[in-house]
Amino acid sequence: MSLMGLDIGTTGCKCSLFTEDGVLIAASYREYSLVLPKPGYFEFDPHLLWKSVQEVIEETASQSGGDLIKAISVSSFGETAIPIAQDGSVLGNGLLYTDIRGFDEALLLEQSLGKTKVMALAGVPLHPMFTVAKMMWMKRHEPQWFRRVWKFLLIGDYIVFRLTGMTAIDYTLASRTMAFNITTKKWETEILRAAELDQSLLSEPVASGEAIGRVTPQCCERLGLKGRPMVVAGGHDQACAALGAGILREGQAIDGIGTVECIAPTYSRPVVNETMLRLQYNCAPHVLDGHYLTYAFNFTGGSLLKWFRNEFGYKAESEAHLRGMDVYNYLNLTAPIEPTDLVIIPHFAGSGTPHMKPEAKGLIYGLTFQTTAADVYRACMEGVTYEMRYNLECLKEAGIAVDSLRAVGGGAKSDLWLQLKADIMNRTIERLNISEAGTIGTVILAGRAVGAFATFEEAAQILVKPLKSFYPHVERRDQYEERYEKFKRLSNLLSDW
Structure with a gap:
């Protein structure tokens, strides 16, 4: 069957x-x-x-x-x-x-x-x-x-x-x-x-x-x-993707790192307060009965890295081809190890939650003659992650706490990005054994209905397993604090511009 x-x-x-x-x-x-x-x-x-x-x-x-x-x-x-x-x-x-x-x-x-x-x-x-x-x-x-x-x-x-x-x-x-x-x-x-x-x-x-x-x-x-x-x-x-990632308890969230990045936490009661409205978050039923989800998202996720590859990655593509590597694997391999001094506001397609301003524009701050293409590549990842950390803080203000994240999508294949996320967000990030969380979610729903699985928890235990966990590095986490505060100041300045 x-x-x-x-x-x-x-x-x-x-x-x-x-x-x-x-x-x-x-x-x-x-x-x-x-x-x-x-x-x-x-x-x-x-x-x-x-x-x-x-x-x-x-x-x-x-x-x-x-x-x-x-x-x-x-x-x-x-x-x-x-x-x-x-x-x-x-x-x-x-x-x-x-x-x-x-x-x-x-x-x-x-x-x-x-x-x-x-x-x-x-x-x-x-x-x-x-x-x-x-x-x-x-x-x-x-x-x-x-x-x-x-x-x-x-x-x-x-x-x-x-x-x-x-x-x-x-x-x-x-x-x-x-x-x-x-x-x-x-x-x-x-x-x-x-x-x-x-x-x-x-x-x-x-x-x-x-x-x-x-x-x-x-x-x-x-x-x-x-x-x-x-x-x-x-x-x-x-x-469906949240179910497919095994997001079944309060405090868990899926982090879908695709063209758009979306963090969806689950919780056990409707949260529809004034803060949710002000910050423009939704409250939706989860496919798991008795639970709810909120979608915090940024219109640039993997699309920002694709923009960098298309506009500035000619040399990287050539080198990757010579080595028989995927260009993103090459860019990850050659990116700086340490946090950059660049701050990227990733509103290249307008801003998602909590600002929801389609007219918003992106920004790259901190360029010097010493800045390299590799610096900008890593800074793209940092900028998107700063934006999602800000969303986590806004969700907490609204009464929705997130203590762990499970990453799926194309961006979840990058060790560099997931470690960077753990450092900036100060949370454990898990990579899963699945590549298509959405289709796994539908399979769990279909299987539960016809008796293939006794419970959603049983299905998740069978189908969804963490492959690798990324923990915050204390030194890097501290380095990012100052940079993150600069990001917030610049982002707020742009939102009022």
Whole structure:
């Protein structure tokens, strides 16, 4: 018996097939393009998305050697709105969280409800990126077309609908609509009433890990699936990744070091105070029942190192090629051992939490004629890590403490970066035995639903193991304190500029 995990991203989808003990059997990936009809509009084609998902499932199943797939679960990115007609057909492109539509509608909600109430009910700072604001925009600006809509689906429940014919959305993804009460785990009538939207336009909320239904016979035939696998409610990508990293107790957090860096701590009760609102943190249900997550993120993580490689790494790429090395391994090997005197404010794509300023700009401070490219490379890692340490301090101020971090993603492969993190953050950083935390999370959810695992804790013990721990070096930690204070002064200066 095997378990299948789907991970649906903004520009690509991945399907992975695992045994019950976490051995990867097969995997497939497809990229797709966004639709940009005019400036500020960010859409995707649901037909193309579903076609890509079908292809990766079919390809992965064909590599399995005829193994029976017991269950499938889906991890996906969050804030979207796909309009579906009563007959199940797609009425138009889906709107992404980066789309500017919904700005005025969010202001209307602010006038009628206020930011504090929305935060208390939905656990998110009031913002136009969320699904309910997009739905309001469609109703106001496309009324004739809006009247044809039966459901607005997000990515996860759209894929579930295509597989099973049922409309069910897990709590973690529902919380990305800004219309879901994170305490009662139901659609929030007060928000929907203020938005002048009917609850029937949204899918039925269910707990992550709950069995929804089996793949339809037609889908099974098309995709080459045997035995009609059970489709199990998955989760928002960050929540699934947290489960896949074994983040199961208060005080733990996953540190996803990808293109964007995101730290997601777990805790056992909703935290929706004024400090959370001021610092623009969300409070979302975890896929683990009775637990919650917050997402603290910086828009530059690995993308800052990629920028450095592309713009200043020509010599390093040449040397790495001659040595038969990956360029990042070469850059890590040749980076300075000691902390740099440079301070990089990593807002090259605007700032994430807690500032959330898309207009923010990056800064490299401290350059001299003695500064080398290797210095700048290490300083990029330091700047991103200073930013995430500041987020940890802000989370603590809001009442969410983080005492240990488990690193996943491409950046977790770097000993240099993880040791640097331990020194700057003054916390133990663990590297795990898994490379794809999100798909492991969906496999745990799928396996738990069909009896492969008795508990999430048992699944995590089987599938997730620390490979190496990085502890703070006292001397380096002390060296970084002064540099970190300089970082905060510069960052605050820029935020007021």
